[in-house]
Amino acid sequence: MTTRRCTICKADTEAARLALTHGEDAPLAVTVHDMPVLECPHGHRQFASADFPLLLLDHLMEHDEPQLPASETKGLLFKHYHCAACGTKLASSPDQPHTFRIDVALPDCPQFNIDLTVPVHRCQHCGHEQLHSLKDVRKHTPAALAHAFKAAEIAAA
Numbered sequence: 432m433t434t435r436r437c438t439i440c441k442a443d444t445e446a447a448r449l450a451l452t453h454g455e456d457a458p459l460a461v462t463v464h465d466m467p468v469l470e471c472p473h474g475h476r477q478f479a480s481a482d483f484p485l486l487l488l489d490h491l492m493e494h495d496e497p498q499l500p501a502s503e504t505k506g507l508l509f510k511h512y513h514c515a516a517c518g519t520k521l522a523s524s525p526d527q528p529h530t531f532r533i534d535v536a537l538p539d540c541p542q543f544n545i546d547l548t549v550p551v552h553r554c555q556h557c558g559h560e561q562l563h564s565l566k567d568v569r570k571h572t573p574a575a576l577a578h579a580f581k582a583a584e585i586a587a588a
């Protein structure tokens with residue numbers, strides 16, 4: 432990570448970690464742990480690099496989220512969901528929220544974690560927990576992440 436000047440007060444910044452920040456775009460909630468940032472002596476924060484938010488979003492949506500367990504959608508007009516593990520038809524509404532922990536490893540950046548909390552189906556037959564729809568999760572990811580950055584008062588570079 433390279434050090435840059437604070438975009439607000441022009442003081443030198445140092446590499447720091449943001450302990451925790453949280454954002455939501457219902458039904459998805461995102462909690463970011465130990466995210467690397469740059470911080471000046473006055474506590475102004477900015478992204479570790481100018482393209483950090485885009486890299487992170489891209490990594491989450493293209494790499495991490497597709498690995499989450501998701502149910503299978505069948506039917507065109509009236510969708511119904513089937514357990515990805517055993518094929519049993521699932522209840523039509525998602526039941527309890529479940530948190531998936533993701534280890535994020537971006538190039539040239541120390542590793543940190545993101546928790547994605549979403550409603551999941553728990554198969555009544557085999558107990559497998561799965562996303563209602565991966566498409567839905569991906570659709571809400573940009574806004575949830577943007578809210579988390581805003582909550583942490585991170586200035587765009």
Ligand SMILES: [Zn+2]
Pocket residue numbers: 437438439440441442471472473474475
């Ligand atoms: Zn500053």
Ligand SMILES: [Zn+2]
Pocket residue numbers: 514515516517518519554555556557558559
């Ligand atoms: Zn099942």
